[in-house]
Amino acid sequence: MARLSALICVHNEEARLAECLSRLAFVDELVVVLDRCTDGSAAIAKHFGAVTVEGAFPLEGPRRAAGAAAATGDWILEIDADEYVSPQLAAEVRDAVEAGQGDWRQIPVDNYIGARLVKYGWGGSFGTTSVARLFRRGVKSWGTQRVHPSVKFVGEAGPSLRAPIRHEVDDNISDMLRRLDRYTELRARDLAENGEWPGLGRNAFRGVRRFYKCYVSRQGWREGGWGFLIALMAAIYPLLSVLRMQLEVRGSASMAQDPTAVCAEAVASTSPLA
Template identity: 30%
Template sequence: MPNLPFSLVVIAHNEGLNIARCLDSVPLAADKLVVDSGSTDDTIAVAQAHGARVVHQDWLGFGPQRNFASTQAAHDWILVLDADEFLSPELAAQLEKELPALMASAKAGAWLRRRTWLMGAPMRWYRPMVGERMARLYHRGRARWTDARVHESLRFDGETVEFKAPFNHVDNPSLVHKQLKVLRYSELKALDWRDKRRPVYMWLTPLVYLSSFIKDYLLRLAFLDGWRGFIIAQTAASYAIYKRMRYYEMQHNPPSIDAAHRKLAHHELEH
């Protein structure tokens, strides 16, 4: 494939097992950039061996980290992937054919579709994991990531297009990884709520759990994916209430913020 004047940008931390697959799936990018936040495994060496530049940046939170990464790209047009994501051959071929015209236009960017694999197989029915619509390709002068610590989003300033072929996401390699991610993401979300002085209504917690489970298991068709669907719906519902419980604890026991930060940081250093 020819090199096209855009940058593949990946933010990473201890992604030595995934980063090569991600980088190799985008052979048409003239620039590959990995912004590393202090990996203790072989992420940096693997990334460099697979053609990427590596820039270090201490962790800022997802939104600020992505905005920093945008400033380090060699080109204005940027494709963002996470380390556990990779282009399908179909999407790579579609980008090779259609991306030059997009980059020559005044459009702000493009929406992509993400297909997720869970427990070793693709999800077939659960809507957020089958063709999820995501903003991942953009001109850095016409789009910006929100400053949220977690669940950041890309805001376009202009017209967009959409590519139909999917890119792939291999979800957490085990439920242990998933639960650890829930802990980290909950901490970041609760801190965002604290900064915004969001009220917390603990009496709603049982209703939040029930409505979240019903939404994912029934309305989003997780039940059609069998026990994997049940597990993902239960995990989503648990996350919905845990971050609220953690925020409640932050309000009533502020020293728990530093204690949790030290514990999570210690875990990251160990692994």
């Protein structure tokens, strides 16, 4: 029988890690990457008998690659701490592994905001409804981008699974806004590091296209206000990322290279009249 490993990467996820791992009892091996964890995540992982990889992994790609390298299964199932596997999906994953068709499989995703299932409108780097998370060991690799790293596969895709992963993506609107803030800050750093200087006009147009794709093409309108909000977040993402790159990331670099600017800032901060 083919062996199946589950790979979970976490950073201080003690509040939901036990629930996530308890639903993975059907796998042959648990591998948990503990990225700079200072809470009880390590103890929870060890309670479930997981193989643990501990360290500092600022980038998602190397973090996932380290976990995949520690796995010994013939197949790997990637799950995040805010994702849960139902008994139906567990059975389907097991059947897919035994069938051995293809080298990787797409799995649908049901995204929840709080207790509400939001099925329509996801996209534009702000959410997805399908992920390639079941794959043979050694066929998947990740890029080095800070947010949404690129992935590459070798071999051939097998049939998509039917049962979805339950993804508790956000608790409320505040969570969505914090996620947009985090994503755009990381994307801005990627743009600056790679020497990309995309224009505001171009990214404003991209935002309009993303809004249309999420709200109209992907039927976000069916979700009412939630669909509109998701489309808006997807539209803002590229434009806000560029603005942050220009105003924050590049601005900070210019400040560091200009000692006059640094001195002026120091004087302003220490002046009794400031």
